[in-house]
Amino acid sequence: xxxxxxxxxxxxxxxxxxxxxxxxxxxxxxxxxxxxxxxxxxxxxxxxxxxxxxxxxxxxxxxxxxxxxxxxxxxxxxxxxxxxxxxxxxxxxxxxxxxxxxxxxxxxxxxxxxxxxxxxxxxxxxxxxxxxxxxxxxxxxxxxxxxxxxxxxxxxxxxxxxxxxxxxxxxxxxxxxxxxxxxxxxxxxxxxxxxxxxxxxxxxxxxxxxxxxxxxxxxxxxxxxxxxxxxxxxxxxxxxxxxxxxxxxxxxxxxxxxxxxxxxxxxxxxxxxxxxxxxx
Amino acid sequence: xxxxxxxxxxxxxxxxxxxxxxxxxxxxxxxxxxxxxxxxxxxxxxxxxxxxxxxxxxxxxxxxxxxxxxxxxxxxxxxxxxxxxx
Numbered sequence: 001x002x003x004x005x006x007x008x009x010x011x012x013x014x015x016x017x018x019x020x021x022x023x024x025x026x027x028x029x030x031x032x033x034x035x036x037x038x039x040x041x042x043x044x045x046x047x048x049x050x051x052x053x054x055x056x057x058x059x060x061x062x063x064x065x066x067x068x069x070x071x072x073x074x075x076x077x078x079x080x081x082x083x084x085x086x087x088x089x090x091x092x093x094x095x096x097x098x099x100x101x102x103x104x105x106x107x108x109x110x111x112x113x114x115x116x117x118x119x120x121x122x123x124x125x126x127x128x129x130x131x132x133x134x135x136x137x138x139x140x141x142x143x144x145x146x147x148x149x150x151x152x153x154x155x156x157x158x159x160x161x162x163x164x165x166x167x168x169x170x171x172x173x174x175x176x177x178x179x180x181x182x183x184x185x186x187x188x189x190x191x192x193x194x195x196x197x198x199x200x201x202x203x204x205x206x207x208x209x210x211x212x213x214x215x216x217x218x219x220x221x222x223x224x225x226x227x228x229x230x231x232x233x234x235x236x237x238x239x240x241x242x243x244x245x246x247x248x249x250x251x252x253x254x255x256x257x258x259x260x261x262x263x264x265x266x267x268x269x270x271x272x273x274x275x276x277x278x279x280x
Numbered sequence: 281x282x283x284x285x286x287x288x289x290x291x292x293x294x295x296x297x298x299x300x301x302x303x304x305x306x307x308x309x310x311x312x313x314x315x316x317x318x319x320x321x322x323x324x325x326x327x328x329x330x331x332x333x334x335x336x337x338x339x340x341x342x343x344x345x346x347x348x349x350x351x352x353x354x355x356x357x358x359x360x361x362x363x364x365x366x
Contacts, residue, residue: 008316016310019300026305027338029318030331034338062335063328073318 030066033058043103046078052103053085060204064088093213105201106212111223112192113180116145126234127180130173133244135251154250155181158243161263170265172229173243179226188219189226242266303337304330 015021027034033054043049050072057065064085071084082099089096094106101107113127114120121128121138131137134151155177162174175184182190202208233239246263253259286294308330312319322330 005316009314012309012315012317013313016306016313019306022306022309023301023303025309025317026303026330026334029309030305030334031338034335034342058335062331063324066327066331 031058032069033065043100049100049103050078050081053081053099056102056204057085057089060206060209061089061092064092092209093216094209095216105203106208108196108202108212108216109188109219110191110193110196111179111189111219112182112195114192115147115180118145126230127176129240130176130230130233130243131180133240133247135247150251150254152181152183154247156183157250158247158263159183161246162265165265167265169229169232169239172225173233173239174229175222175225176229176233179222184222186215186219186222188215189222238266303333305334 012025015025043052050068054065054068057068067088068081068085071081076084078099085099085102086096089102095109096102096107113124115131115136118138128137134155136147136151138145159174159177159181162170162177165171165174178184179189184190187196202212233243242265246265249261249263253261304326308319308322308326312322315321
């Protein structure tokens with residue numbers, strides 16, 4: 001055995017034989033960052049960012065904190081630490097994509113749809129046929145899109161009714177409608193990034209982490225339904241016609257007191273023939 | 281001394297008679313004499329428990345130190361310090 005290794009072991013053995021030195025050794029090994037972080041407005045270097053991250057992880061995710069400490073001891077680069085910490089935090093259900101953001105609070109996704117923003121129609125062209133059922137279209141003046149309140153009310157009635165349907169695909173379409181009208185009651189689904197960044201982020205306290213996990217998990221579930229509903233209705237033109245017909249029924253009763261209408265939803269079980277033909 | 285009728289020497293003896301602190305991290309270090317400064321073959325769950333315990337212990341120590349630093353002054357009325365008399 002190397003003399004230096006023997007010396008190191010002897011030194012460690014001597015240190016650990018003394019209770020106070022052993023305690024100091026254990027602190028150096030397991031929690032070298034003990035103590036409060038001085039106020040730091042904004043990390044100005046990668047070193048500061050790592051320091052802030054370690055202080056947050058120490059309380060929020062002790063096992064990730066220790067993994068990061070181990071990596072630092074092994075000489076890990078900033079990029080390696082960034083990947084290690086972000087991947088580990090993501091595995092805990094928190095969507096941290098960049099270590100620089102950790103100091104701002106818990107990052108939350110923002111999937112919100114902005115119907116009065118022309119860019120929305122450019123980035124989501126597949127949603128346009130569904131919106132057209134409600135009379136929403138970016139044409140002819142894409143820079144002055146105003147969605148009347150009644151459209152949101154009609155969408156709400158339609159979504160409520162669809163959620164009562166036994167067929168899963170109609171319920172998924174309901175979530176699609178709720179997403180485009182920002183009425184899911186889940187902030188991650190209803191808010192766009194601008195709105196999300198305007199509110200105080202959640203802290204890294206245990207309660208806030210639990211809440212963030214819950215809201216992100218729910219948002220992911222809703223968005224999965226949104227995408228499934230969009231895929232299904234895009235492949236079934238008949239279902240679009242059914243949706244449009246029911247929307248018109250409600251529009252026709254606009255202004256009538258005690259208006260009564262019966263919404264009817266057909267049950268196409270697979271991609272209908274026209275959809276198949278158009279794909280072929 | 282104090283309302284418990286304890287003097288300074290008795291308080292010192294009392295503190296010295298406390299059982300030694302046993303933290304998992306210390307136990308791991310003492311039970312791995314050939315592992316060098318930082319043992320690397322500790323099971324992950326054990327390590328996690330040790331880290332959490334150490335963080336908790338450190339915070340309790342800090343909290344106690346802060347409380348001690350903010351103790352209300354105790355007026356000493358039974359000792360005359362003539363050298364500090366005005």
